[in-house]
Amino acid sequence: MTQEMYGKGILKGLSVSLKRFVETYLDDLKWLGKRYGTPEGIAHRASKEARGIFTVQYPEEKIPVPEEFRFIPFLVYDEGPDGEKIMRCTSCGICSRVCPPQCIWIVRTTDPATGRPIPDPAEFYIDADICMNCGLCAEYCPFDAIKMDHDYELASFGRNLFNKERLAKPASYYEQIRPRNAARENAARAAKQASRAAARANAG
Amino acid sequence: MVASSPVSTQTVDLAARFPGIATPDTRPGYSGWIIPKEHLLEVARTLRDELGYDYLSHVTGVDYLPEGKMEVVYQVYKTTGGPGINFKVQVERRDPIEVPSIVSIYPGAEFQEREAWDLLGIRFTGHPDLRRILMWEGFEGHPLRKDWKEAYYEEEIKPYKSRWPEGRHVYAESKSPFADNVAYPAGFDPEKWVPTDPEQALYGALARYQVRDETGLETDHVIVNIGPQHPSTHGVFRAAVMLDGETIVSLKPVMGYLHRNHEKIGERNTYLMNMPYTDRLDYLSSMSNNFAYALTVEKLMNIKPPERAEYLRVMMAEFTRIANHLMAIGALTNDLGAYFTPMLYALEERELILDVFEAVSGSRMMCNYFRFGGVVRDLPEGTLEKIKDLAFERLPRKIDELDRFLSENEIVRSRGIGQGVLTAEDAIRYSATGPLLRASGVPYDIRRAEPYSIYDQFEFDVCVRQNGDIYDRLMIRFDEIRQSIRIIQQAVRRLPEGPIMAVKPAYTVRVPPGEAYARVEGPKGELGFYIISNGKPAPWRYHVRAPSFINLTAFGPMCTGQKVADMVAILGSIDIVLGEVDR
Numbered sequence: 018m019t020q021e022m023y024g025k026g027i028l029k030g031l032s033v034s035l036k037r038f039v040e041t042y043l044d045d046l047k048w049l050g051k052r053y054g055t056p057e058g059i060a061h062r063a064s065k066e067a068r069g070i071f072t073v074q075y076p077e078e079k080i081p082v083p084e085e086f087r088f089i090p091f092l093v094y095d096e097g098p099d100g101e102k103i104m105r106c107t108s109c110g111i112c113s114r115v116c117p118p119q120c121i122w123i124v125r126t127t128d129p130a131t132g133r134p135i136p137d138p139a140e141f142y143i144d145a146d147i148c149m150n151c152g153l154c155a156e157y158c159p160f161d162a163i164k165m166d167h168d169y170e171l172a173s174f175g176r177n178l179f180n181k182e183r184l185a186k187p188a189s190y191y192e193q194i195r196p197r198n199a200a201r202e203n204a205a206r207a208a209k210q211a212s213r214a215a216a217r218a219n220a221g
Numbered sequence: 222m223v224a225s226s227p228v229s230t231q232t233v234d235l236a237a238r239f240p241g242i243a244t245p246d247t248r249p250g251y252s253g254w255i256i257p258k259e260h261l262l263e264v265a266r267t268l269r270d271e272l273g274y275d276y277l278s279h280v281t282g283v284d285y286l287p288e289g290k291m292e293v294v295y296q297v298y299k300t301t302g303g304p305g306i307n308f309k310v311q312v313e314r315r316d317p318i319e320v321p322s323i324v325s326i327y328p329g330a331e332f333q334e335r336e337a338w339d340l341l342g343i344r345f346t347g348h349p350d351l352r353r354i355l356m357w358e359g360f361e362g363h364p365l366r367k368d369w370k371e372a373y374y375e376e377e378i379k380p381y382k383s384r385w386p387e388g389r390h391v392y393a394e395s396k397s398p399f400a401d402n403v404a405y406p407a408g409f410d411p412e413k414w415v416p417t418d419p420e421q422a423l424y425g426a427l428a429r430y431q432v433r434d435e436t437g438l439e440t441d442h443v444i445v446n447i448g449p450q451h452p453s454t455h456g457v458f459r460a461a462v463m464l465d466g467e468t469i470v471s472l473k474p475v476m477g478y479l480h481r482n483h484e485k486i487g488e489r490n491t492y493l494m495n496m497p498y499t500d501r502l503d504y505l506s507s508m509s510n511n512f513a514y515a516l517t518v519e520k521l522m523n524i525k526p527p528e529r530a531e532y533l534r535v536m537m538a539e540f541t542r543i544a545n546h547l548m549a550i551g552a553l554t555n556d557l558g559a560y561f562t563p564m565l566y567a568l569e570e571r572e573l574i575l576d577v578f579e580a581v582s583g584s585r586m587m588c589n590y591f592r593f594g595g596v597v598r599d600l601p602e603g604t605l606e607k608i609k610d611l612a613f614e615r616l617p618r619k620i621d622e623l624d625r626f627l628s629e630n631e632i633v634r635s636r637g638i639g640q641g642v643l644t645a646e647d648a649i650r651y652s653a654t655g656p657l658l659r660a661s662g663v664p665y666d667i668r669r670a671e672p673y674s675i676y677d678q679f680e681f682d683v684c685v686r687q688n689g690d691i692y693d694r695l696m697i698r699f700d701e702i703r704q705s706i707r708i709i710q711q712a713v714r715r716l717p718e719g720p721i722m723a724v725k726p727a728y729t730v731r732v733p734p735g736e737a738y739a740r741v742e743g744p745k746g747e748l749g750f751y752i753i754s755n756g757k758p759a760p761w762r763y764h765v766r767a768p769s770f771i772n773l774t775a776f777g778p779m780c781t782g783q784k785v786a787d788m789v790a791i792l793g794s795i796d797i798v799l800g801e802v803d804r
Contacts, residue, residue, distance in 0.1 A: 026629030033626040034562060063576060065610040071569045083576075085601060087583035110385035115728040117494035119381050122388030134386070142390040151497035151589045156597065157728045165583065178390060197602070 041069030054078055084195050087152040087165035089145050092184045093191050102185060105162035107136035112154035112163050120147035121154060143184060145177035161202045167194045232304055233272055239264060246309060250521075250735015250754070253294075253307035258320050261310055265295070265326045273299045274306060276665075277327035277652050278740070279766040280334055281751060282341040286367040289314045291343060294751065295323070296738055300649055300663055302670035307738065312343075322348035329652025332774050340365035340484070350426045355477035355803060358419035361406050364482050370402035371485065378759045379490055427463040428471035442470055445785070449478050453556045453789040456799030460776075460788065467784050472777045476770075479803035487763035492518055492593070492730050495763065500587040502765060503801040505548050508541040508578070509743040511591035516673060516739040517750040518593050521732050529719040530595040531675045536608065536712045537581070537590060538741070539705040543616065544574045545744035546656075546698040547623075549796040553695055554627060556793035557636050563627055570619050573611055580604045593730055595722035605713070612709040620706070624699050637692030641779045641791035644689055651775035654768050655746025657795055660697045661689035667742035679708050691787075694794040729758060738766075745769050745796055765804060769797035 045052055052058040059078055062071055073080055090112075094102040113121040124140035127133065155165045166186075171177065192199040235243035235254045243254045243264065256264050268274040274297035283292045291314045298305035310320050322345035324331050334345040335354040342363035345351055353360065362369050373393045375381045383391075424444055432440045448459035457478035463471040483502065487495050499514045500507035512534060519525065526534070548571060551564035575585040580601055582590035590597055600608075627633055643653065648661040658665055666683040668676040684700035686693035732754040740749030746768030753762035772795050780788050 024631060026631050026634065030626045030630050033622060037566075063573065065573075065615040071572070083580040083583075083601065085581065085583040085598070086579060108386070111728065113385040113388060114380040115493065116380070116384075117490060117497050119379055119384055121384060122390040123385045124388055125386035140389070142388070144390065149497055150584065150587065152583055153493070153497070153589075153728070156726070176392075 037069055039069075044069045056081070082167050082169070084197060086167055086169075087155070088150055088169045089148055089166050089171065089179070090143060090152075090154050090163050090184070091166045091186045092141060092181065093162055093164055093188050094185050095188050102187075104137060104185065105160050105188075106138050106141065107160055107162070108134070108138035108141075109136075109159070111157055111159065115153045115157050117151055117153065118147045118149050120144040120149075138181060141181040141184060143179045145171065145179050161206070164191055164195070233268075233306055235264070235306075235308070238267065238272075243308070248735075250733060252736070253309060255309050255311060258310045258312060261321050262323065262326065264308065265323050268297055268306070268308075269326055273301065276300045276649055277323075277329045278305060278747060279738075279749065279751065279764070279771070280323070280330045280337065281764045281766075282337040282343050282365075283753060283762045284314070284341060284365065284367045286314070291318050291341070293320050293337065293343060296751070297327075298670075300665050300670075302665070304671055316342065317344050318342060319344045319346050321346050322351075324348055327652065328650050329771065329774055332771065336770075339363070340482075342366060350473075352422050352426065355480040355482075357477070358422055359417065362404055364485055365488075369404075371482070372398040374400065374402055377489070378757070379494060423461055423473060423475065426473055427461060429463060430470070432465060440465075447785075447788065449475070454792065455552060455797060456802075458792075458797070458799055458802070460780075460792075462780075462785060462788065464785060467786075469780045469783050469785055469788060472780045472788065474773050474776055476773075476799070476802050479799045481804070483804040484763050484765065487765075488760055491758045492732055492760065493728055495760075496591065497587065497589040500589055501800055502767065502804065503545075503743070503745060503748070503769065503798045504586055505798055506541040506545040506744045507586060507588045508537040508582075508590060509545075509741060509748060511588060512538050512674075513739060513741040513743065513748045514750050515591040515593055516741065517737050517752050518730070518732060520737040520739050521735055521752060521754055522593060522730065523733075524594045524723050526595045526723050527720045528675075528717050529599075530721045530723070532712050532716050533581075533596050533600070533721065534591065535674060535676065535679070536709055536716075537578070537588075537596075539708045539712075540574050540577060540608075542705045542744040543702050544571045545796075546702050547571045549656075549744075549793075550623070550627070550695060550698050553691075553790070553793035553796070554633065556789045557633060559627075559630075559632070563623065566619075566623055566626065570616060570623075573615065577604060577607055577611065580607070592722065592726065594724040595720070599721050605716075608709070609713055612706055612713055616706050617703075620699065620702050628696060628699070633695070634692060636787070636790060637695060637794075638688070638690055640691045640787050641783060641794060642688065642690050643775055643779050647775065647778065648689065651778065652771050653746070653775050654772065655743065656684075656694060656697045656701060657746065657772050657775070659684055660686045660693040662687045667740055667747060671740075673739065673741060679711050681705075681708050691790050691794045698796075732756070732760075740766065743768055745798070745801070746772055765801075767801045767804060769795070770802045770804070773797060773802065 059073055059080060061067060092106055094104045097103050108123050108125045110123055113123050120143055122142040123138050126135040126137050126139040128135050152165050154163050236245060242260045243256055246253045246255050276298045278296040278298055280295050285292060290311050293310045294307060296305055296307045312318055312320060320343055322334055332354060334348055335351060337343050338345060338351055339353040339356050340363055429442055443464045445462045445464055446459060447462060448454040449457045459475040461473045461475055462469055499510040502510050547567040551567035554563040578588050579585045581604055582588040643661050645662040648658045648663055662685060664683045664685040669683050681704045684697050684704060686697045734754050734756045736753045738749055738751045740747050748768050749766035751764040752760045755761045779791050
């Protein structure tokens with residue numbers, strides 16, 4: 018085909034690159050050293066005003082993850098008055114049944130005397146190498162016991178089979194990473210307990 | 222049962238047109254027609270030539286093991302729009318299972334019939350090149366058959382009993398991979414077995430002719446393998462090319478390097494479990510995959526999501542289209558030699574869209590955001606502002622900048638204009654969909670041709686370009702991004718308040734027996750799911766109509782006569798994702 022533009026199109030494109038190049042330095046001047054390594058600087062680079070260079074220097078800088086971010090599940094425990102761990106998990110098995118790649122393995126505790134199940138997992142494994150981070154376990158857990166984590170830096174040299182000890186994290190940690198979700202769930206649980214107490218009071 | 226099943230979309234009475242040949246499919250929840258295999262070609266030709274069903278959407282097989290039947294399902298549409306029609310051929314489930322090939326009428330069936338042969342063992346008589354397509358030559362068995370069991374097979378349907386309540390963890394590799402399901406070919410004798418060269422069939426399928434120049438010198442063609450490890454095949458994809466000098470005489474794509482039998486996994490999974498698996502098909506546009514799958518199951522369950530959920534779905538689907546097209550533009554310009562600058566400019570905006578996905582769904586790429594009857598969660602605080610910033614300010618500005626950056630560039634123009642032309646007729650014949658079809662001058666967009674969700678309430682144009690070359694396929698993606706931004710702007714303005722789920726969220730869903738095919742206009746083309754339910758927790762048949770896989774049917778013909786260097790650009794302009802091609 019005939020080229021009637023004689024490189025004008027290329028020059029036009031290059032001017033876009035040049036503009037971005039210059040903007041990087043203008044933006045740097047505007048922020049005067051605060052553009053890199055500060056939370057505001059990182060937020061700025063992910064905003065609609067961001068101009069020029071866009072890169073975040075991982076791992077020196079990290080983009081904060083949103084509340085709903087999900088990575089490998091963990092088990093929530095409440096801290097008792099003496100600091101003991103009270104697992105919320107009742108080993109009902111819903112998470113292991115809903116898990117698409119079937120990476121959750123639970124051993125239920127049974128009362129040796131009666132042979133009846135006790136609502137506490139004897140063993141709880143998540144094969145983190147198989148987990149696809151879909152979040153269905155957390156979504157359908159009726160006891161708010163299994164939640165998705167925010168810790169995404171899990172690269173390792175070996176296999177990642179997480180047991181109960183590795184998976185257990187305190188409720189305070191959960192409230193810290195997902196404040197809005199935790200507040201909503203706590204309120205719902207409190208309301209449920211209150212209504213149950215009221216029902217009991219009425220019956221008694 | 223029939224009353225509660227999805228509304229039949231019959232538009233043509235085939236029984237009246239073919240008395241005594243076509244019989245309506247009367248199984249509860251089913252629709253369409255059953256055609257005896259002797260009359261298949263006749264019916265297909267009439268449908269195409271007289272009734273205007275010129276576009277074959279998908280061909281697939283279904284193994285009805287308990288009934289002892291094998292069924293081949295065809296779905297055809299008119300490129301002028303409107304509902305489609307499906308017809309089926311049933312044969313005895315006894316090898317050899319033979320059905321006439323319809324490639325001579327709908328060439329778009331070529332790869333799909335090969336796939337049905339590969340995975341279900343249905344022989345299509347008269348197929349020009351019936352080889353395995355996803356599995357390798359020499360593979361024993363047909364994996365999608367219901368009596369075929371994979372390595373480390375545990376149970377027919379998840380959840381597996383070994384996980385709870387006595388879930389003592391074992392690594393899969395500590396078990397015997399095939400346990401008791403090793404199958405040898407009939408009459409297999411290891412002493413007498415001579416391995417055959419699997420490549421021979423492939424190279425034999427490449428066209429070849431005598432070359433003799435004017436001086437009488439005879440030269441030969443050269444076979445070149447491009448890929449599977451090649452930077453511009455966008456993954457593990459291979460093209461076997463027969464070359465005459467630099468010119469491509471014939472080309473055969475070779476795929477399946479990333480095959481994991483998604484459909485078999487889908488038939489072991491319960492309905493809900495499949496949702497995160499669909500993310501991994503076309504991993505660049507997972508929201509769109511979720512959309513199509515949710516629509517199909519909702520069609521079977523006969524539920525509709527509430528209005529707010531519909532708006533959220535449309536917004537996410539259109540953002541996915543923008544993100545996908547940005548990636549496509551970047552990758553295509555990479556293939557043209559613009560080493561990474563346009564790619565990075567495009568990826569910046571994609572990053573911001575992924576930020577929205579991450580805030581809403583929890584993951585940037587594997588969104589898993591849709592549920593049957595709605596979506597997982599409402600927009601978290603501050604996300605709507607972010608969406609507004611993107612849709613009203615940043616994206617329009619940045620798309621214009623990218624357009625200015627690329628579209629007048631002389632190199633892009635001279636490598637794109639007039640190269641890899643796909644005519645409108647060929648595009649329809651080869652069942653091409655999406656930007657590939659519309660760049661060839663066929664204004665076919667499912668959002669308009671057969672509106673789903675709430676797309677009939679939005680104002681947007683169906684993008685179309687006339688030349689069908691690489692440049693048009695690049696530019697139509699800019700056009701489509703602009704239309705998507707328009708849709709998102711309208712959705713943001715009109716976003717209603719209200720619930721986001723029509724039903725109570727539940728991890729077990731009851732799906733009435735029947736069949737359903739629902740499709741969306743995905744970023745890469747028509748993405749559809751064909752699901753057969755028998756009332757059990759898992760689908761009996763779960764088929765994905767994968768646009769990038771079927772768009773590849775036109776790849777060989779488009780490359781023929783082009784220079785080998787242009788093959789890379791043509792492939793880039795189709796925009797494939799191997800997660801979806803290989804499934």
